[in-house]
Amino acid sequence: MRVKEGSFLWYLYLDKIYCLLSFRNVKALLEYFRLLDVHRKNTLNDVLFYHFLHYVTNLKSRQIRMVFDMLDWNAVGEIGFEEFYLLVCILLSHQNHLEEQFMYCHSRHVFRLLDINGEQRIGTTNFHMYRFLFNIKREQLREFFHNFNITGDHLNYKEFKIYTIFANDKAKEKQRMEREKVEKRKRLKSQLKKIVYQIGVCQRFLKSNLFNKHYE
């Protein structure tokens, strides 16, 4: 899933620690929401929501409908600004590869969103359904269930919270390893450059010595 480059959302800045927008960004987003709220009800209906999401992302129709059903938690066929703001934060965190951080910081909200049936628990099917939004990996989920001896295929809130900590740690570990790889590559490159330079210097030195000896 990608946010369209050059769109209004693309210019918004998501704080990397709290995964939220600043006050000014929220103000701007509210203005944008009001432009789309043509019926003056402080809500967007499914048609307006569909066209908005279709314009700003590359999500398919089926996925857009799923997102709308997820956000329309009271099934009134409309979503308000709070849900709109939450969605924008989810989109931007996905854009910035901060999905795990977002789930960790806002685990309660994400749990409520994924608890489609209102049973205070999330099934693995729900996880897989919304993987495109939260980048939840199947193998990671399996590993989590195995490591933490989760029986059955449902998670309550506490277990979900532990999952978010687990996923966040994994993501940070992965980022750290990638950073180390990049640094190692840089160090190797600079070492290679030094060696090549030294070989060049030696060659020049030898050539000049031979040249002098020849003339002598």
Add this chain to the structure above:
Amino acid sequence: SSDHRSSGQASGHNGLPNGWTQATPPQPRLSMQLSEVHGNWGQEGYGTVYETYGRNSQRDLREDGDKSISLRDKDGSKPEDLDKHTLLELEPPCSSSLGIQLGEVASESEIRNEEHFSESLSSAWEHAGFPLYLAEQQKKLPLPLRELMETEALEILTKALKSYRSKIGENHFLTKELQRSVEELQRRR
């Protein structure tokens, strides 16, 4: 992934383009000038209007916490000229008659540097409404961002209008509402 922000926009720590400017006039001097002017005029009508307007503008500017501009830095003017500047900047920009009377009163009350005053008066008139304009603009979005929002909203709503027409028909009140909004946005472009 966050690199596009540094390349794609002017840097602002809040992520919005650098259309946001910051402005506060030097407030202690303003309050001093208010009492001086009120005393000098001796005409309660103008003084009251002036004082009320000055107080309101001061309060509004104080309420928006993150502003700073130095008029001294802006004008590079002398302290006595700056007093006149600060006097004049509190004046409503549209009231030309008040401005003429202000000029008259100011020239009567200010004995020294009348030549400088007349020169600075014309330049001060240009700055008279500027802090007020800035204060008002602080509450609005920067123009480039607003344009981007409106362009995008227009495209989204135009497509939504097609869906409305095909699903609920042209005569439905929701379709008409949406059509009105689309037309309004098109007029603004």
